[in-house]
Amino acid sequence: AEAEMAEEAILGFLQTREEIADSGEFAAAHGLDHSEVVNVIKSLHGFRYVDAQDIKRETWVLTEEGKKYADVGSPEVQLFLAVPPEGISREELQKRLDPSVFKIGSAQAGKNKWVEMGKHISRKVQHVDDKVKDMLTRIKDGQGIDADSIKALKARKLITPQTWKGYSVKRGPNYAPKRKKAATDLTRENLQRGDWRDLEFKEYNFSAKGPPSEGGHVHPLLKVRQQLKNIFLYMGFEEMPTNNYVESSFWNFDALFQPQQHPARDSHDTFFLKAPSTTRELPEDYLERVKRVHELGGYQSRGYGYEWKRDEANKNLLRTHTTAVSTRMLYLLAQKKPFEPKKYFSIDRVFRNEAVDRTHLAEFHQIEGLICDRGLTLGDLIGVLHDFFSRIGMSKLRFKPAYNPYTEPSMEIFSYHEGLGKWVEIGNSGMFRPEMLLPMGLPEDVRVIAWGLSLERPTMILYGIDNIRDLFGHKVDLGLIKKNPICRLGNN
Ligand code: PHE
The missing domain is CATH 3.30.930.10 (Bira Bifunctional Protein; Domain 2)
Known part of the structure; x- marks a missing residue:
């Protein structure tokens, strides 16, 4: 059903528009799964309903650590929130936090000048925003972020590059707003009804590989x-x-x-x-x-x-x-x-x-x-x-x-x-x-x-x-x- 919806959307779109510039954006705009859209484009391209051109983009995805912070917040914010307005002893704070959260959080929060680190830890500001979490969430949702943020998140190994593949699509020589299902067999019923006259037959693919033979191995x-x-x-x-x-x-x-x-x-x-x-x-x-x-x-x-x-x-x-x-x-x-x-x-x-x-x-x-x-x-x-x-x-x-x-x-x-x-x-x-x-x-x-x-x-x-x-x-x-x-x- 998803495939049919995607096919309808693509062919319908091309009826009035010159081009689908980016299958990724197209899928997002139509609430479709991109991989499904890609499958349909490949099939339509094969039958020359459309002409599809590869497009590649470097994108970023979250690492395991990045996913965790997108969920529960960055360690520096976790640390900041654990410091009460009157301050806290280092030992007590350490007890309240996960060791990795304490270690990374104190380094980052110190660098951001959010807290005064020492034997006694106290707040230097009243309020902080979790920019790291926001950036990670944007990336997770496929939205863009600025180059400096990318650099920072990459340096902290919270994101990693990935090649995204999609297509730009135009009408092909066989374009029609609806696909005619090509018949694979000429049946007895086709002959009786006489509808063989209007059928479009699928062409033989002489270079198709047969299924691997699984049975019959000679000992x-x-x-x-x-x-x-x-x-x-x-x-x-x-x-x-x-x-x-x-x-x-x-x-x-x-x-x-x-x-x-x-x-x-x-x-x-x-x-x-x-x-x-x-x-x-x-x-x-x-x-x-x-x-x-x-x-x-x-x-x-x-x-x-x-x-x-x-x-x-x-x-x-x-x-x-x-x-x-x-x-x-x-x-x-x-x-x-x-x-x-x-x-x-x-x-x-x-x-x-x-x-x-x-x-x-x-x-x-x-x-x-x-x-x-x-x-x-x-x-x-x-x-x-x-x-x-x-x-x-x-x-x-x-x-x-x-x-x-x-x-x-x-x-x-x-x-x-x-x-x-x-x-x-x-x-x-x-x-x-x-x-x-x-x-x-x-x-x-x-x-x-x-x-x-x-x-x-x-x-x-x-x-x-x-x-x-x-x-x-x-x-x-x-x-x-x-x-x-x-x-x-x-x-x-
Ligand atoms: N029957 C023998 C064996 O079982 C083989 C053999 C065949 C020997 C014919 C001599 C002549 O080993």
Whole structure:
């Protein structure tokens, strides 16, 4: 309503007058709020109803101290009024006044020759005017005061300069005494009524900025995952279906020739499910061959020589590695005749019962790649690892012999980190054992080379994050998710 009143006043005024010389004076004269008047002028100027010119003025505003004196009077007057006609002792006066009022008041009142300062304080005049208070009040009300007073008040830090901004306003090329509201949309009703003929449409503003997008920030892990997916796809790998977090011990461990007493199968390392606690179905004939290879060996292996228990294999768990999925895929592949070579990859979540710290979470993501073909060698694995890791910007690699129950040989992968100036472990790899592949029914000369790494590690290196909890989990740093830089894997 205030805006409408201001608009009416401005356009009405310009109907008979050449110019509004000063928007501040105009607002005061019409009892309008200046900031509202300014908003209306800007809008009218935008639509060229008026031409507005900036005007600036140095004005004065009261400091906190100045505001206080404008309210309750200057300290010198407060002091004067506290001195009775018969005079007063210094101690008594000091008791009656605020310390700052006494200090400033006595200095000023003394200088004005209003009082005689000493052990005994007495009046030298009968009456005083509070000129300071009057001046401060005038300034507060936007009225002018003389230059000497300004100087004095400024010296006492009771006023401070401020730039006042306003406008002078003249009629513009589109001036009209009343603003026509420009239509923004052509509606069905406009067409039916036919009033579209008389409507004035708002022009398109092609340089208007859209609202900042607040939703839909892609998480750094997902960005890095997408880049890795692209790399695997360029290299001709197919993605494995990893949409089952719950897995049976059989597929997670037994099928991988991981013995049932292995410490990783302990509840200290693995999350077992309470309900449903066991799996419903396993391929029975394959299971028999797995049991036999654990207990007695075969395929030129001696096995582990323990009593393999079905109950242990049935236990449901949250998969501890995506190699459980690789195992299922290889088993499926082995059922297909004739044999078909395959390159598979996956990037998805795994779970381990770990103490959480800066570098460990109980839930993280694994990147896994495997190639299944006749006659592959360790040389092929090393070659593929060089190819894969150089595509993510890690071209200096070293390998260290390692142990996995399901691979032989096994190699830990290290990469030279330029930023850290040292070799860091980035993954694990190996060739799947015959004890794992042959019970599946894969042909004897088929070899599988495979490797795995976490998605979090390269993401943290890439984004310079040193606490994994900022990246993922319930303590995730939302600011980091919203404002993360564009980072790309690779050397460029
Ligand atoms: N499954 C292994 C791990 O969880 C990674 C790996 C995958 C090792 C494939 C060798 C071959 O660390």
